[in-house]
Amino acid sequence: MDTDELIPHRFLRKPLSAGYGNFLFRDKRYAAGDREDAGFILNQPPYRRAQVLVAGRNFGCGSTREGAVYALRDFGIRCVIAPSFADIFTGNCVQNGVLPVVLPEPAIAALCTLLEQQPGSQVTIDLALQTVRYPDGTLRGFEIEPSRKAQLLEGLDEIGITLKYAAAIARFENRYRTQLPWLAPVKAA
Amino acid sequence: MSAPRTMLQKVIDLHTVEQRAGELLLYVDYNVVHEGPFYAFDGLAREGRAVMRPAQTLGFADHYVPTVGRELGSAGIADPEARGMVERLQANAERTGIVHFGISHPQQGIMHVVFPELGMAHPGMLIVGSDSHTCTNGAFGALAFGVGASQIKHVLATQTLWFRQPRALRISVDGSLRPGVGAKDLALAIIVRIGMAGGSGAAIEYAGSAVRALPMEARMTLCNMTIEAGARAGLIAPDETTFAYLRGRPHAPQGAAWPEARAFWQTMSTDEGASFESEVVIDGSQVQPMVTWGTSQDEACAVSDVIPDPCAMTDPARRTRAEHALAYMGLAPGTAMKDIAIDRVFIGSCTNARLDDLRDAARVVRGQQARIPAIVVPGSMTVKRAAEAEGLHDVFRSAGFEWREPGCSMCTGANGDLVPAGERCASTSNRNMEGRQGKGSRTHLVSPAMAAATAITGRLADVREMAGA
Numbered sequence: 001m002d003t004d005e006l007i008p009h010r011f012l013r014k015p016l017s018a019g020y021g022n023f024l025f026r027d028k029r030y031a032a033g034d035r036e037d038a039g040f041i042l043n044q045p046p047y048r049r050a051q052v053l054v055a056g057r058n059f060g061c062g063s064t065r066e067g068a069v070y071a072l073r074d075f076g077i078r079c080v081i082a083p084s085f086a087d088i089f090t091g092n093c094v095q096n097g098v099l100p101v102v103l104p105e106p107a108i109a110a111l112c113t114l115l116e117q118q119p120g121s122q123v124t125i126d127l128a129l130q131t132v133r134y135p136d137g138t139l140r141g142f143e144i145e146p147s148r149k150a151q152l153l154e155g156l157d158e159i160g161i162t163l164k165y166a167a168a169i170a171r172f173e174n175r176y177r178t179q180l181p182w183l184a185p186v187k188a189a
Numbered sequence: 190m191s192a193p194r195t196m197l198q199k200v201i202d203l204h205t206v207e208q209r210a211g212e213l214l215l216y217v218d219y220n221v222v223h224e225g226p227f228y229a230f231d232g233l234a235r236e237g238r239a240v241m242r243p244a245q246t247l248g249f250a251d252h253y254v255p256t257v258g259r260e261l262g263s264a265g266i267a268d269p270e271a272r273g274m275v276e277r278l279q280a281n282a283e284r285t286g287i288v289h290f291g292i293s294h295p296q297q298g299i300m301h302v303v304f305p306e307l308g309m310a311h312p313g314m315l316i317v318g319s320d321s322h323t324c325t326n327g328a329f330g331a332l333a334f335g336v337g338a339s340q341i342k343h344v345l346a347t348q349t350l351w352f353r354q355p356r357a358l359r360i361s362v363d364g365s366l367r368p369g370v371g372a373k374d375l376a377l378a379i380i381v382r383i384g385m386a387g388g389s390g391a392a393i394e395y396a397g398s399a400v401r402a403l404p405m406e407a408r409m410t411l412c413n414m415t416i417e418a419g420a421r422a423g424l425i426a427p428d429e430t431t432f433a434y435l436r437g438r439p440h441a442p443q444g445a446a447w448p449e450a451r452a453f454w455q456t457m458s459t460d461e462g463a464s465f466e467s468e469v470v471i472d473g474s475q476v477q478p479m480v481t482w483g484t485s486q487d488e489a490c491a492v493s494d495v496i497p498d499p500c501a502m503t504d505p506a507r508r509t510r511a512e513h514a515l516a517y518m519g520l521a522p523g524t525a526m527k528d529i530a531i532d533r534v535f536i537g538s539c540t541n542a543r544l545d546d547l548r549d550a551a552r553v554v555r556g557q558q559a560r561i562p563a564i565v566v567p568g569s570m571t572v573k574r575a576a577e578a579e580g581l582h583d584v585f586r587s588a589g590f591e592w593r594e595p596g597c598s599m600c601t602g603a604n605g606d607l608v609p610a611g612e613r614c615a616s617t618s619n620r621n622m623e624g625r626q627g628k629g630s631r632t633h634l635v636s637p638a639m640a641a642a643t644a645i646t647g648r649l650a651d652v653r654e655m656a657g658a
Contacts, residue, residue, distance in 0.1 A: 004622045013270045013273065014270075016231075027628050057386060058385055061419060062622060063320070063620075064225075064320060064337050065225065066226075066339060086389070087390060087419070088321060088421075091340060092339065095339035146210055147212055158351070159236070159238065159343055159346045159347060162349060165207050166347075168214075169347065172206045182446035183311075
């Protein structure tokens with residue numbers, strides 16, 4: 001699932017204030033004339049209120065567009081479970097409070113079977129404990145880097161944290177510009 | 190003696206400001222943005238934060254600019270939302286003081302064409318951008334990669350970025366590429382070989398005699414497609430080709446600074462004996478002119494081949510994906526690629542809109558006539574002027590091609606240059622996902638020479654069978 005499918009480019013010009021939820025999977029969810037396609041799973045109850053998306057390999061590959069994550073988030077998706085994610089997409093998820101969970105392919109196949117047997121059944125993700133609870137009670141652990149976990153749990157102001165290093169950045173710049181004196185910043189064109 | 194290091198490691202070490210668990214704070218030489226990440230500027234304003242080093246961020250109007258009727262600048266953009274995007278970048282640039290290549294700038298063009306052609310990408314630099322194809326600049330031996338709007342905001346505010354060490358993957362292309370085979374074909378062949386996620390979590394160093402033999406613009410094409418293999422970045426060691434390209438460009442070091450910079454750049458290549466987490470070796474002489482048949486870049490084959498049968502694929506996920514792709518593309522297994530009729534041709538994009546690309550295409554087109562609509566969109570005003578000075582625009586126009594103004598155009602269609610639903614486009618761009626060139630559009634990725642040949646024959650064509658090639 002690539003970012004063009006998650007949100008086609010023509011919606012990336014829309015103001016964020018109105019919400020991007022309606023743009024999620026737009027070309028799959030809506031038929032001609034922008035009518036909802038009743039056959040698309042996210043247009044059917046109970047999936048209209050889905051909070052967890054279970055997906056295939058290399059989820060979110062393609063462009064850097066953060067709109068893909070805004071669309072998931074604004075639709076109500078809090079967590080995506082997949083065998084692998086594109087690197088840029090993972091970073092964008094963490095920046096916007098969407099949890100990417102990597103599970104092995106067989107574990108995802110087993111989860112899909114359960115979800116198909118009992119449509120609308122519940123999957124519970126505990127980020128603090130790093131577990132996924134399947135509808136049948138099976139518990140599965142997952143890995144997440146500590147800094148990403150902290151950012152998702154605590155909603156940290158990353159810029160504020162980095163600016164605590166402002167003196168180190170200034171020292172670095174001085175040394176760097178001395179070492180590479182030909183790197184004059186560009187002047188306004 | 191310190192341990193031998195890869196080029197990737199040298200660039201990372203050169204830019205490391207601080208470390209914390211699992212992450213490095215890296216200093217950013219240049220931050221390049223297009224109209225897209227307005228969220229970053231909005232967020233910064235809302236938080237009352239300033240741009241730390243405005244001279245090190247460059248804004249480019251490329252995604253939303255029209256490729257015809259540019260006389261009135263942004264005021265001439267008919268679509269109010271597209272006009273808003275171009276004007277919003279301009280307003281943000283004026284407010285924050287970042288460098289702006291707007292719609293009427295004499296050097297306007299696609300960010301990944303303009304930035305390197307002005308001599309701004311140097312070996313050893315760390316360059317980030319709001320576009321995934323920022324990895325193009327790795328052709329110079331820079332570490333260059335795309336990030337989302339939140340991280341662009343972080344770079345605007347701090348001139349740094351928290352970074353996870355990627356694994357080092359080396360792809361060596363030995364031997365030499367055959368006539369009619371170019372960097373685009375090589376890039377697609379590599380993606381077929383390692384898969385769309387084959388570069389996941391990695392930075393790729395491209396090496397080997399076939400890579401060293403590539404001119405600078407072809408190296409940019411190769412590095413540009415790195416993201417399509419799922420890798421963060423692709424790098425090529427700086428050498429005489431790199432230095433010759435940079436020498437004399439507006440933002441390359443001048444005078445006494447030149448030999449000093451050049452001596453430094455020569456130290457940035459991978460040391461003998463440095464180790465990579467994984468290595469792939471490809472025989473360059475076996476690479477064929479490539480075409481995609483599906484909706485991801487690893488669904489590609491030689492133009493002389495037939496569409497593979499998904500039933501013969503052993504990986505069930507791959508098989509399902511291929512079945513979906515063929516249904517979307519309206520194609521059947523076993524069809525010869527050269528039998529596929531094409532509706533239109535797009536020559537352009539950050540992958541293939543530089544002067545050498547247009548020369549490759551023009552060589553095939555000269556004296557011929559296009560059977561289907563074909564547009565040529567130069568990558569920048571600089572490319573356009575240089576091409577016109579050689580008369581390439583006349584070659585294209587007299588063959589029935591449209592010669593347009595620079596921008597991203599039909600690669601992503603953000604400016605309204607779209608492929609109608611159900612139509613099949615041979616495109617020199619980088620992505621062939623469902624709906625990429627417009628809802629229902631069907632994309633076949635090819636090299637500029639192959640796109641030109643396809644326009645002449647009206648079918649996917651093997652450039653090696655064309656008179657001018």
